[in-house]
Amino acid sequence: MKFTDSVSGVLICALGIALLTMSAQFPSFAGQPYGASLFPSILGTALVLCGLGLGARDLLQRRAGSTTAPWITPDAAFGNARAVAAFATVLLFVLAQILLGRAVGFAPLAVIGLFVLFRVLHIKTLPALALSLGGTVMCWFLFARLLLVPLPRGIIGRLIDGTV
C-alpha cells in the first residue's frame, strides 16, 4: 500500500495532533513547571511540522508537474489471490498464537500454522508436514528446553499432566 507524501503528511499530522491532545490530559503537579506532557508535546509538535513539510513538498511537486502518482496505490501483489492468502496466513498464524496460545498451546498451533503456510507457499504435502513438525520441535527444544522460556503448553501439557 503506497500513499503519496501528501497522504502520509496528513496521517503524520493526525498522529502528532493525537499525541498533543493526549499529552494535554496528563496531570501537572504544583510547583513543577515541566511535567509528563512536555516531551510528548514537543514530539507531537515536531510530527505535525514534519507532516506539514511532507505535504507541502508533495503539493509543490504536483503543482510543478514532477509527481503525478495517484494518492493511494494498492500493492500490486494484492491482485494475486495466492499472495493475499500467504499474507493472511502469516497474520492469522501470529494472531492465533496471541489469542489461542494459552488454551491450545504453542506447539499444536505452530504445526498447523506452519503446515498451512508451507502449502500456500507451494511446498508439497509431505515435506510441508515434515518441516512443520521439525521446525516446531526444534523451536520447542531450543527455547522451552534449553533457554527455559515458558512457552504455553496448552492442551498437550494438560493431557500430559492428566488435568484434562
Added chain:
Amino acid sequence: MPIFATLAQAFQLVLTPEVFFTALMAGAFGMFVGAMPGLTATMATALLVPLTFFMDPIPALAAIVTASGMAIFAGDIPGAMLRIPGTPASAAYVEDSHRLSLAGKLNFALGTQLAVSIIGGLFGVAVLIVAAPLLAELALNFTSFEYFWLAALGLSCAIFVSSGDPLKAAVSLLIGLALATVGLDPTTGVARFTFGSTDLLAGIEFIPAMIGLFALAEILRGVLKLNSNGSGDAEQMPQATGPLFKGVGAVIRKYPKNILRSSILGTLIGALPGAGADIAAWMAYAVSKRFSRNPDNYGKGEIEGLVDASSANNAAVGGAWIPALVFGIPGDSVTAIVVGVLYMKGLNPGPMVFLQNPQLIYAVFLIFILSMVLLWPLGWLAIRAARQVLRIPRSVLLPLVLVFCVVGSFAMTNSAFGIALMLVIGLAGWILEDNGFPVSPIILGLVLGGMFERNFMTSMIKSGGDLTAFFDRPIAMGLGIATLALWALTLGTSLYKAARKPAPRSTP
C-alpha cells in the same frame, strides 16, 4: 616488580582448561544467539547469568565477555544474508552488507566484517587496559546536559545516516521517540499512552519491536513477493562464492584510517554510560559517510561504511567495560548485567578493586584478548554454518523464521503481549518502509528515547527552563555545537541542492 607478579597471577587464573572450555562454549552460544534474528547480545548475556551463578568468578566473567563479543559479530551474519540484523548493533549497516551479498560478495562482506570486528575489538581492549581510569573519569564528570547532547548527537545521526529522505527519517525517529514515551513517565511517574493496559506500564520492549520491524515486515514482504513472482527465490538469495577472506587484506590496507577512527570512536562511545555498540555503529557509519569520497553509495553496498561501523561496534564492547570496572557504572545493557554478576561474586566494582584485587582486573583484560582470539575460528565456523541457510529456499525459510520471531518475542515478556507488540509494530513498519520511511531510526529512537527524555527533563528542571544552561559547561557546549553544526550542515546542504536543482520539469 609488583605488576609482573600481578600479571603472573592473572595468567594463572585465566590459563586453565575450565576457563578455555567455558569461553569456547559461551562463545558458541553467543554466536548462535547473535545470529538468530531478534535475539541480542544482551539476551545472550542475560541467559548466561543463571549458569554463571554456579561458576567461579573468572570462568563466569569469561563466559559473559566471550558470549557478548561473539553475539555482536554474529549479528552481522543474518544482516548480510537476510537483511535482518541479528542484534541492534548491526542495524546501521544492514542495507550495505545485504546489497553486497546480493551482488555476489557475501563472503567478502562477512570476511571483512569479521576481520575488522577483531581489530576493533582488540583496539577496545587495548584502550580498556591502558586508559580505563582516565576515560571513566571523564565520563563521570558528565551531567545531564552532556548526556542530553550526547543522545541528541546520536539521534541526529539516525536521521542523517539514512540513505533516503532526511524528512522521512526524522518522522521515523520521532515515531521511535514517541514509542519510548509509552509507560510510566520517568520524572513524575504518570502513566502515559498505556490505554489502561498493565503490560504497557513497563513501556515498549525494544526487542519485540525490533523483531517486528526487521523480521515480520520482511516476512510479509517476502510472502507477497514469492507468490506474485515465481522466481522470487533466485533473485532474493545472495550468492556465496570464493574463499572467506579473499580481498579482505586489501580492504584493511585501503582503510586503515577508517578502522582506527571508528575504533577510537567506538571505544569512546562504549565508555560513555548509556551509549553502547549500537550507537557506536550508527555514529561511526555517519562519520564515515560524511568523510567518504562516495557518500552516495552508502546504503547501497558500500564496503567503507561496513568497515567503519563493524570495527566501531566491537570496539564499543571493550569500551563499555571501562566505567563498569572502574566506577561500577554500566556502559550498556550487557555491562549492567556484568556489574550485577560482579556484585554477586563479591567483587564490588569500583576503584577499590584495582587496589585490592588487581590480578582480577588483569584477568578480565586477558579474557578479553582470549575472546577476540576465539572470535576468528568461531566466526569463521559460524559463517560457514550459516551459509547453509542460503541453500534453503525462501519459501521454506520464511515460515521457519516466522516461528522464531513469535517465540523470540514471547521470550522477552514471557507472555503473548510480546507477540502482539511484534505484530502491531511489524505491520506499521511494513507500511512505513513501503512508503519510503526508514525503520532503523524507529529502533534507535525507542532505545535511546528514555535516556534522552530523562536527561532533557533533568536539565530543564535544573536550569529552570533556561536553555542557555545547556551550553554552560565546556563539554556540553562542545557536544551541543557539534549537534547543531550537524543539523546546520545537513539543512544547508539540502537547501543548496534544492536551489541548484534545475527546474525544467516545472514547466507544464
